[in-house]
Amino acid sequence: MDKFLTLKEIDQITDEVRSRISKKPRIGMILGSGLGPLADNVEDPVTIPYGELPNWPVSTVIGHEGRLVIGELEGQDVLVMQGRTHYYEGHSMDRVAMPVRVMQRLGIEFFFVTNAAGAVNPDFEPGGLMLITDHLNFVGMAGANPLRGPNLDEFGPRFPDMSQAYDLELIDIARKVAAENDFRLNEGVYVGLAGPSFETPADLRFLRAVGVDAVGMSTVHEVTVARHGGMRVLGVSGISNKANLDGSTITTHEEVLEAGQVIVPKMVSLMRGVLRKI
Numbered sequence: 001m002d003k004f005l006t007l008k009e010i011d012q013i014t015d016e017v018r019s020r021i022s023k024k025p026r027i028g029m030i031l032g033s034g035l036g037p038l039a040d041n042v043e044d045p046v047t048i049p050y051g052e053l054p055n056w057p058v059s060t061v062i063g064h065e066g067r068l069v070i071g072e073l074e075g076q077d078v079l080v081m082q083g084r085t086h087y088y089e090g091h092s093m094d095r096v097a098m099p100v101r102v103m104q105r106l107g108i109e110f111f112f113v114t115n116a117a118g119a120v121n122p123d124f125e126p127g128g129l130m131l132i133t134d135h136l137n138f139v140g141m142a143g144a145n146p147l148r149g150p151n152l153d154e155f156g157p158r159f160p161d162m163s164q165a166y167d168l169e170l171i172d173i174a175r176k177v178a179a180e181n182d183f184r185l186n187e188g189v190y191v192g193l194a195g196p197s198f199e200t201p202a203d204l205r206f207l208r209a210v211g212v213d214a215v216g217m218s219t220v221h222e223v224t225v226a227r228h229g230g231m232r233v234l235g236v237s238g239i240s241n242k243a244n245l246d247g248s249t250i251t252t253h254e255e256v257l258e259a260g261q262v263i264v265p266k267m268v269s270l271m272r273g274v275l276r277k278i
């Protein structure tokens with residue numbers, strides 16, 4: 001049997017975080033590649049580098065700052081993860097999603113997750129946003145589900161429902177905020193792949209054929225764990241590049257980070273707007 005994350009390990013980290021903060025955050029956020037600057041908006045922040053937390057999977061990827069920022073945004077107490085760890089860095093799926101477990105033990109009810117993604121849908125342009133309405137758990141289907149292993153009954157059932165992973169009310173609020181702020185908010189299905197290599201044109205044509213709109217290397221396992229624990233989820237992708245369906249262009253991590261600069265102001269107004277309405 002593989003070695004899986006235990007409640008004791010989760011609570012060691014939770015206790016360490018709790019000992020450093022006076023707030024009781026209600027909203028947890030993860031900021032994806034190039035989206036870290038969103039955390040600069042947090043007021044009265046307490047910051048905790050991941051390296052100071054026992055057993056926290058530290059990210060090695062450029063564009064991922066690697067710290068928790070706890071403070072206030074639009075009058076709400078928030079805990080923001082500035083950077084995340086990915087499966088391709090070598091951790092098991094349950095460990096990659098572990099921060100979401102810590103959020104749950106801290107009493108967080110809302111999980112706002114962001115990522116950088118490639119547009120598989122030809123109508124999407126780099127620099128835009130996509131509201132995630134559903135996801136394709138490609139890696140989980142193949143066996144690497146973050147809930148594999150003994151069920152942690154304190155969080156949820158052995159066989160959790162995933163029929164509405166992304167909260168309909170939050171989706172509706174996000175649509176209203178985008179309309180009020182006059183920016184286009186695409187909607188669609190996100191697929192999480194293991195990475196770290198980008199997709200071949202054949203991979204991408206396959207993904208398009210099965211209904212994918214945007215592709216990335218994160219989020220799905222985090223949302224799976226969040227839903228297991230009953231959190232309400234809002235997911236937004238920042239479209240950093242057009243996926244290379246015909247093999248005529250190449251995708252680079254630098255391109256992903258550059259697009260982040262265009263995406264951040266939109267992501268900030270979307271998140272601020274949603275926070276004002278919940």
Ligand code: HPA
Nearest residue numbers: 116117118215216217256
């Ligand atoms: N593919 C996979 N992950 C990504 C991409 C992509 O094109 N862009 C940003 N993350």
